[in-house]
Amino acid sequence: MKISARNVLAGKIVDVKKGATTAHVRIDVGGTIVTASITNEAVDELALKPGMAASAVIKSSDVMVAVE
Amino acid sequence: MKISARNVLAGKIVDVKKGATTAHVRIDVGGTIVTASITNEAVDELALKPGMAASAVIKSSDVMVAVE
Amino acid sequence: MKISARNVLAGKIVDVKKGATTAHVRIDVGGTIVTASITNEAVDELALKPGMAASAVIKSSDVMVAVE
Amino acid sequence: MKISARNVLAGKIVDVKKGATTAHVRIDVGGTIVTASITNEAVDELALKPGMAASAVIKSSDVMVAVE
Amino acid sequence: MKISARNVLAGKIVDVKKGATTAHVRIDVGGTIVTASITNEAVDELALKPGMAASAVIKSSDVMVAVE
Amino acid sequence: MKISARNVLAGKIVDVKKGATTAHVRIDVGGTIVTASITNEAVDELALKPGMAASAVIKSSDVMVAVE
Numbered sequence: 001m002k003i004s005a006r007n008v009l010a011g012k013i014v015d016v017k018k019g020a021t022t023a024h025v026r027i028d029v030g031g032t033i034v035t036a037s038i039t040n041e042a043v044d045e046l047a048l049k050p051g052m053a054a055s056a057v058i059k060s061s062d063v064m065v066a067v068e
Numbered sequence: 069m070k071i072s073a074r075n076v077l078a079g080k081i082v083d084v085k086k087g088a089t090t091a092h093v094r095i096d097v098g099g100t101i102v103t104a105s106i107t108n109e110a111v112d113e114l115a116l117k118p119g120m121a122a123s124a125v126i127k128s129s130d131v132m133v134a135v136e
Numbered sequence: 137m138k139i140s141a142r143n144v145l146a147g148k149i150v151d152v153k154k155g156a157t158t159a160h161v162r163i164d165v166g167g168t169i170v171t172a173s174i175t176n177e178a179v180d181e182l183a184l185k186p187g188m189a190a191s192a193v194i195k196s197s198d199v200m201v202a203v204e
Numbered sequence: 205m206k207i208s209a210r211n212v213l214a215g216k217i218v219d220v221k222k223g224a225t226t227a228h229v230r231i232d233v234g235g236t237i238v239t240a241s242i243t244n245e246a247v248d249e250l251a252l253k254p255g256m257a258a259s260a261v262i263k264s265s266d267v268m269v270a271v272e
Numbered sequence: 273m274k275i276s277a278r279n280v281l282a283g284k285i286v287d288v289k290k291g292a293t294t295a296h297v298r299i300d301v302g303g304t305i306v307t308a309s310i311t312n313e314a315v316d317e318l319a320l321k322p323g324m325a326a327s328a329v330i331k332s333s334d335v336m337v338a339v340e
Numbered sequence: 341m342k343i344s345a346r347n348v349l350a351g352k353i354v355d356v357k358k359g360a361t362t363a364h365v366r367i368d369v370g371g372t373i374v375t376a377s378i379t380n381e382a383v384d385e386l387a388l389k390p391g392m393a394a395s396a397v398i399k400s401s402d403v404m405v406a407v408e
Contacts, residue, residue: 310403
């Protein structure tokens with residue numbers, strides 16, 4: 001599958017924390033930690049766990065820009 | 069200002085392309101290009117241009133996870 | 137690639153309209169038209185055009201519920 | 205109320221699962237299940253339950269396109 | 273129609289600017305200007321124009337919190 | 341930090357409710373309550389609590405328009 005989202009940041013999962021319905025997955029992308037908030041169901045279906053190679057995928061319209 | 073968004077990825081702007089109302093800003097984050105789709109007004113107000121230090125800011129609920 | 141987004145709606149592209157930076161792609165999903173607003177670059181990279189099989193992909197946290 | 209969101213997909217609720225703060229609502233839209241992640245408060249206020257007619261509402265800028 | 277989005281901010285439209293595909297609509301909500309980036313099609317379908325009563329509708333998962 | 345998001349609505353926090361992973365923060369913005377759904381981690385890091393001055397920050401592409 002190829003997706004229109006412009007940002008596919010390859011890395012490795014370092015942490016998976018499931019809540020009641022929503023899970024937080026942390027991915028190390030070249031030394032920077034990216035946090036994804038996704039459903040528990042997605043965690044189960046993709047069998048996400050620490051150490052797995054995974055990408056953070058972000059649509060461009062969800063990216064803001066900040067300057068000092 | 070400190071913001072609740074979990075993902076603030078520091079980098080340098082490499083490209084700014086304004087359209088009719090929407091601009092695309094590309095930020096080099098440690099060798100990975102992150103594209104942000106923002107308003108032309110934001111580009112003007114923050115005076116964004118190539119070479120500037122800037123961060124890509126992304127709310128965790130806008131990050132998906134993909135695996136091969 | 138497998139993605140955490142819970143909603144992958146298979147269909148066929150019926151219309152692609154590029155703007156200055158942002159394109160609108162309409163996908164017929166079982167008789168319902170779903171509109172996606174994505175970057176022109178994504179349209180070019182995926183070579184999207186009417187008649188192609190394509191899916192609308194939507195993260196659950198971006199879906200609202202309405203009732204009469 | 206009429207809303208600017210381009211995608212209003214009519215269907216029927218098949219499942220409502222409340223978590224600690226976030227609920228998952230599944231809507232059958234012409235045979236396809238669409239999952240919405242919304243607040244528990246919204247579930248209560250709209251009195252969402254299985255069997256109810258409901259629509260999944262999605263802003264175009266939150267729809268991605270995927271191809272094989 | 274009643275919607276799950278928690279934030280429906282009533283106001284009056286003060287400006288509508290259409291681009292090639294994306295429009296910016298500014299709504300005065302109790303003295304604060306809220307900007308919405310929506311499709312040109314939505315502007316046409318709802319016949320949005322300055323002076324009209326309108327609400328800015330925002331899903332809770334799209335709201336961040338900032339402090340000084 | 342200055343951010344590209346067009347909507348920064350200043351107010352005061354009136355309620356913070358943490359769930360298993362996701363928290364709901366309510367901000368009074370000039371008499372209107374705005375609800376933000378953010379991570380528990382953000383609540384802790386920013387030490388958000390009722391009575392604090394805080395802003396609701398919303399990207400324009402996440403704002404819809406509704407009319408009667």
